[in-house]
Amino acid sequence: MNPLFGSSDVARRIVTVAAWLCYLFLLIPSLIVVPISFGNSGQIEFPPREFSLGLYRQFFTDPAWWGSMVQSLLVAVATTVIALLLAVPAAYALARSELPGRGLLRGLFMMPMLVPVIVLGLGLYLQFSNWGLLDTTAGVVLAHVMLTTPYIMISVMSGLQHSDIALETVASIMGASRRVVFFRVVLPQLGPAIAVGALFAFLMSLDEVVVAYFLTGTDAMTLPVKMYSSIRWELTPVLAAVSTLLTVLSLLIALGIIALQRKTEAHS
């Protein structure tokens, strides 16, 4: 069927077995939390002895769990909105201007992806303890905006590369102002690219744990930080319910991103 292995059946079989072992190893941890989450007892059970929604009830009635989930969603929404407002105009300016020093700025904007998060966590901890921003929602949001803007920029800049620059030229020759060109010509074409960046930023903020662990205490604690200390100290089965909810949410977001990327590919 395919000449990558030559015609050897033995080679193909070895590769296939090794590959499926890896698929299982990659897949099972993401899936096993689902059956565990429908168990009902004081300990982690697989397979569960009886079907129950008890762990979900515990999650939604315990303010420590439920509250950190609400906090995380709040932080993720605020992060996404602010990161979009900062990153989309900057990406547009980098792609469509001849300003000297653009390469340097681009490097600066991409830097958060390259610095180990623990280093950023410590630096922000030192800074925010001086600025009185420790354990505040504003502090976590500021840090997450910095962490997520590179991903929005990458998505938007690749969208700008694929969008038709001739349309912008025509619009401005016909007398459209810079603002009209941006809002009526550029933005509509960029829609899917911006949406992909936004979904990615939302998911990253929702899952981010190291920086949030350094910056938050009891007041502004996000869900990943709560999960982290719970896995570390008590390993309660409620974690299975939280994990299932998070995995379903991540999957929905991933599917959204894939669908949007398909759409942009079909366009270009």
Add this chain to the structure above:
Amino acid sequence: MTSSSTATGASGLGPWSAIVLLAPLTVLMFAILLYPLGLTLWTSLYDGQLSLRAYAELASSTLFLKVLRNTFEIAITGTLVSLVFGYPVAMHLAAQPPRRRTACLVMVMLPFWTSILVKSFALVAVFGNQGLLNQLLGFLSGGQINLPMMFNRVGVVLGMINFLLPFMILSILGSLLALDRRLILAAETMGAGSLRIFWKIILPLSMPGVVAGVLINVTLSIGMYITPALLGGRQDMMVANLVDFYTRQTLDWTAASATAMALLAISGLLVAMLGRVRGGLSGGPA
């Protein structure tokens, strides 16, 4: 080239509009990225006066040296295991027809989208002392066998490769898909066996993907914090955990900052190497 540059000229932004659009993000990056990094460097150098004392103390600290050794051992072990298992997966994916390849890629990408905390919790549930695998082993052996696979070095490496494998697989897959299949057909027609084809054609031509994958894996694992903290034992502390230890346990911000700067230097070096490999090999936009 000329037509596209005139097009940019007509619809391009003037320098002032560009500056207005770029200013907010630039200010944020100075205030929330460069400032804290500078503050960390300053904290590592200054206690009463400027000195390299913190770095000299790190260099002679047995704890730091042990943790540094752990970090490299774990990162290299994780990367090698992920290479040995990632390569066959990439070959398997490359050999599938497009539709089946997409289906298999979903399985590779799922952990990529899953929160690291969900994965850590699930790995404990599967590989822990009362986990799924040990229950199975105990049942099969009549309670004779119980393998300690969590809260030790094995646990860290398992968590590490679960995280690293997708990056390795995608990197190698890129090289394998770019490989000219006619070379293999030609070699086969000339009578080369499949082992020979692998060593002489497939492996050498996929080296760019392998090198990039290895560098990405080492870079990612060198800064790992969550996996060693949750899946390792006391003996498996890595550099990132040491930063946290100095910050929270001993409240020694100078030592924490010096350790963080050491980590930043190592990972900066790896990122620079990765940039060179990528730039030298791909040429065009990837």
